[in-house]
Amino acid sequence: MNKMDDTRGRETSATRAAYLSLRDMILTGALPAGKKLKIEQLRTLLDTGASPVREALSLLTSDMLVERIDQRGFRAAEASLANFEEILSLRCALEEMALRQSIANATSEWEEGLVVAHHRMKKLTDSPTFEDAHKSFHMALLENANSPILERYCSQLYDLNIRYRYLAAGGESYQSRDISAEHDQILEAAVQRDADAACAALLSHYRLTGAYLAKRLDKLNVLTI
Amino acid sequence: MNKMDDTRGRETSATRAAYLSLRDMILTGALPAGKKLKIEQLRTLLDTGASPVREALSLLTSDMLVERIDQRGFRAAEASLANFEEILSLRCALEEMALRQSIANATSEWEEGLVVAHHRMKKLTDSPTFEDAHKSFHMALLENANSPILERYCSQLYDLNIRYRYLAAGGESYQSRDISAEHDQILEAAVQRDADAACAALLSHYRLTGAYLAKRLDKLNVLTI
DNA sequence: AAGTCAATAAATATCGATTTTATTACCAGG
DNA sequence: CCTGGTAATAAAATCGATATTTATTGACTT
Numbered sequence: 001m002n003k004m005d006d007t008r009g010r011e012t013s014a015t016r017a018a019y020l021s022l023r024d025m026i027l028t029g030a031l032p033a034g035k036k037l038k039i040e041q042l043r044t045l046l047d048t049g050a051s052p053v054r055e056a057l058s059l060l061t062s063d064m065l066v067e068r069i070d071q072r073g074f075r076a077a078e079a080s081l082a083n084f085e086e087i088l089s090l091r092c093a094l095e096e097m098a099l100r101q102s103i104a105n106a107t108s109e110w111e112e113g114l115v116v117a118h119h120r121m122k123k124l125t126d127s128p129t130f131e132d133a134h135k136s137f138h139m140a141l142l143e144n145a146n147s148p149i150l151e152r153y154c155s156q157l158y159d160l161n162i163r164y165r166y167l168a169a170g171g172e173s174y175q176s177r178d179i180s181a182e183h184d185q186i187l188e189a190a191v192q193r194d195a196d197a198a199c200a201a202l203l204s205h206y207r208l209t210g211a212y213l214a215k216r217l218d219k220l221n222v223l224t225i
Numbered sequence: 226m227n228k229m230d231d232t233r234g235r236e237t238s239a240t241r242a243a244y245l246s247l248r249d250m251i252l253t254g255a256l257p258a259g260k261k262l263k264i265e266q267l268r269t270l271l272d273t274g275a276s277p278v279r280e281a282l283s284l285l286t287s288d289m290l291v292e293r294i295d296q297r298g299f300r301a302a303e304a305s306l307a308n309f310e311e312i313l314s315l316r317c318a319l320e321e322m323a324l325r326q327s328i329a330n331a332t333s334e335w336e337e338g339l340v341v342a343h344h345r346m347k348k349l350t351d352s353p354t355f356e357d358a359h360k361s362f363h364m365a366l367l368e369n370a371n372s373p374i375l376e377r378y379c380s381q382l383y384d385l386n387i388r389y390r391y392l393a394a395g396g397e398s399y400q401s402r403d404i405s406a407e408h409d410q411i412l413e414a415a416v417q418r419d420a421d422a423a424c425a426a427l428l429s430h431y432r433l434t435g436a437y438l439a440k441r442l443d444k445l446n447v448l449t450i
Numbered sequence: 451a452a453g454t455c456a457a458t459a460a461a462t463a464t465c466g467a468t469t470t471t472a473t474t475a476c477c478a479g480g
Numbered sequence: 481c482c483t484g485g486t487a488a489t490a491a492a493a494t495c496g497a498t499a500t501t502t503a504t505t506g507a508c509t510t
Contacts, residue, residue: 016295054276058284059286059287062284062288070238070240086375090375147311148311149289149311149312149382150311
């Protein structure tokens, strides 16, 4: 057997580490929307070289979390009500498309994956890893569409939305509504392969959250634009 | 006065130049799908440093034209029939969405922009810049949706599709069908603000081209996967 | 003969320093 | 007191070289 196989948690790479840190800092607001991102600052902050920082920032522009201004460096993407609303409306359209395809291709393996993802999410409520589990559940709903580009877009939009949750709620967990019941409904409908019901539940979930966030964003006046 | 002001078509920046060259080479097939992209090779090919090449490749991963394998470099994205079909179907869905929004927001300025874009495209048939003019016309149709993310996705998908046109036709211009008449129809319907007709014409345009390309791709057997 | 391991070669990732470009502060002329 | 231009400063972009990592080769064991 190989002498070292699992011994090494060896998935580092300065660039990837920088990418993950910066992404997290932007999503949670540690690096606020619109902020100038100076290489030298980030270099010392992350304790790494300029090349990995620069490359991580380039990768983040793909995710629309960073804007690159030629010859003038990088800045965290702006946040605005219009942007928030566009994200919400695109998510609704694209996720409905993906969910319908997923259900059309339904198999029992997919079903089981869904149930597991849902279970894990429920168990992690109020844990710091809830965010990841929540995303995993939502992506599991879509992954059976077998449409990698569409999945990628949905994942991107999901991430963009996270930032507004943090802006509105300061990263605090959820609101008064019974989120958990909404997830149960979505799972139930998906497992029954009832596309109409599943989409209705999913979109209602997004729209209710969206309306709540929009109200708070407006009240707190936290948008840069 | 500044010693050099306008004299220089000074929108270069080694990174941007490398980005544009590499993008073009991938779209036209000069760098074939799936090919390993070695930094050193590209560095000498483009006569620039390793940093700009690396950064350009990072940017191209956003466009899904390059794949990045951590610690193992970059390669040109794979091409496959499934990928081609996914692109076609997403384009149809997203462009319909965008076109309907554009028409819903129709103004005479937009209309005039469309007419101009269409005119320019017609004039450039069989010119090397036709490709750009064609894309400009298609994007002009969508730009009035005022949905930057959606526009970005449509633009990306448009570019991804170009590659398959080159694979199928060796970059040669169009086929037997009367492409020009199709464009006229789309323009006409858009100007009349008839969303249903415009979408029907646009999607038919894409689907006819798609079917033609799929047939040729199959016959030529040019797909790596 | 097939598979494993070690040594070598190739390529990537990263660093440190230099060059180029933008921004700021300052000063003279109107 | 404002305007336009210029020097000083700060930051970004790029280069050249080094350190790590992966891929390749060929000998060696079972």
